Amino acid sequence: MAAMTQKILLAWSGGKDAAWTLHVLRQRADVEVVGLLTTVTADYDRIAMHGIRRDVLHAQAAATGLPLLESVIPSRCDNDTYEHAFAATLAEARTRWPSLDTIAFGDLLLADVRAWREALCDRYGWKILTPLFGMDTTALADEMVAAGLEAQLCCVDTQQLDGGFSGGTFDRSLLDALPEGCDPCGENGEFHTLLTRGPMLDRPLQVVRGETVLRDGRFAFTDFLLAGAPHTAG
Template identity: 30%
Template structure:
């Protein structure tokens, strides 16, 4: 038996492929999900970074069969509110917090510090694995992800709305961007796969620009 077998976990969920793959791996290890937590921008009324609206997150939660808790926060109180929610989840029985980070040391340190403050263990199932191999694993396992945000300084906006596939990954890497988007080249929304009971239906709004970022807003169908 591995040391994580049977342990209850909360996961730092973004809506994107890496956090979903980390959750998938944790469950395959025999861990038990308590709640998924996601930071929610109170000014934009969407999740931080991936821009998922609350009503669509409700659809994701229903399909996954796992509660999703919004951490409603401004940028100023982001770390404090994250720690507060971890403490609440610990009281609810979570022993471990699962993160989808791969190899950015500053992310590891930030997440670990938040968990240390809350008295909960940080676990990084994807840590220091090959980025391209992780994308392949995600696709091969049958997950569906669409690109919703592109950093146009690093990747052309033609990739907006594309479903992540071997062909899409080849297009991304042909432009010199990272296959996994770990440097922020792109963000995804995962709507289907082995963790989902049914596909999550969604649609797009009109493309918007925010600095160098091109965003295809996702919303409930």
């Protein structure tokens, strides 16, 4: 008798690590990713941390072929508010898929972040899965690029990396240009990315680069808009 396939929810940031996690999980016969969960900041209509527009997020989800659940938070969100919204979205997921009890994250190296996620999810009866954790990030970045993954740098921490990298394409040239000490996957928060193409999408996203702005005196955010879609500033 064949073993049952475990259903998995995936925390989706819109970036390359979450995308590669989806790709890796889809190679396994014992699990099935059934949906994506993304934290969205209501005030900005964007993915929290990455600053990716909501319509771009929806285009990504459509290209994965997976339903999207949004955990909506206000800007300047405290931990209690974040946790309440996250827990409510987990409960929504379990209503849709009653047997669901595991959520995957694209964590790579930061054990403290992974432990925090594990404790948070455990409080609500969930387990976590981190299939990329502990991988060599130089080899991982090379593997992503070789497999045809394309992403744009949508946020750069200018205290760790020159702001001029914001808006650039995550490719071989960028990896070669990163300064010594910068993690090639941005795992220390040096940069965040917007996935636009890869083996986990059934079609590429067509985006147009917008303006780059400095926020909080530190983070260089580059806006990316869906090609051909009307947009307002923000």
